[in-house]
Amino acid sequence: MPDDASALEPLVGTWDVEAASPRGDWSGTGRTTFEWLLGRSFVLQRADNDHPAAPSVHAIFAPAADGTGWTQHYFDSRGVVRTYEMTFDGREWTLLRRTADFSPLDFSQRYVGTFSADGDTIDGRWEMSDDGGEWRTDFHLTYRRAR
Numbered sequence: 001m002p003d004d005a006s007a008l009e010p011l012v013g014t015w016d017v018e019a020a021s022p023r024g025d026w027s028g029t030g031r032t033t034f035e036w037l038l039g040r041s042f043v044l045q046r047a048d049n050d051h052p053a054a055p056s057v058h059a060i061f062a063p064a065a066d067g068t069g070w071t072q073h074y075f076d077s078r079g080v081v082r083t084y085e086m087t088f089d090g091r092e093w094t095l096l097r098r099t100a101d102f103s104p105l106d107f108s109q110r111y112v113g114t115f116s117a118d119g120d121t122i123d124g125r126w127e128m129s130d131d132g133g134e135w136r137t138d139f140h141l142t143y144r145r146a147r
Contacts (some may be wrong), residue, residue: 005036005070008043008061010090010119012036015143017049022125022137028054032143061086084109091115093122098132108132111141120145 011034020027030049037044037060047057055076064071070086072095084095095111113124122143127135 005043005061005063006040007090008034008070008088010115011043011045011061011088011093014146015122016146017047018140018142018144019049019051019054020140022140026051030054031146032057055080084111093124109138110135113141113143 014031014033017030017032018027019030028049028051030047030051032045032047034043034045036042041062043061045057045059045061047059049056055078057074057076059075060073061070062073063069064085070088072084072086074080074082074084081101082097083101084097086096087094091114093111093113093115096108097110098108108129109126110129111124111126113122115122124142125140126138128138129135
């Protein structure tokens with residue numbers, strides 16, 4: 001594990017975001033920015049979107065205390081505060097929440113996103129599980145690097 005978050009460099013920048021229900025009954029667009037915070041110790045994510053039911057988000061990515069990855073500290077405009085376990089290997093990005101923290105947990109959540117070969121697209125999906133074993137897609141979330 002690096003002393004700073006430098007391995008997260010591929011995320012840094014501004015991205016156009018598209019979200020869509022797997023059933024096709026809703027979709028939305030937005031923009032998110034990942035930027036260095038306090039030198040290169042942390043990454044700050046700011047996200048806004050055009051869907052009225054979707055919140056604006058601020059999240060901070062920090063090295064995990066146990067040295068096995070990162071922790072995402074999530075805050076949104078609904079007042080929701082969560083922490084996610086995070087892994088990133090330069091190609092696949094995962095976020096996982098399986099225990100209650102600042103917000104109740106009625107189900108487990110995870111995001112799995114894969115970078116394109118050129119690093120300009122992250123194709124992913126948020127999933128949920130009632131039992132922690134069987135996952136179903138909650139919604140698709142695709143990032144395209146803004147030009």
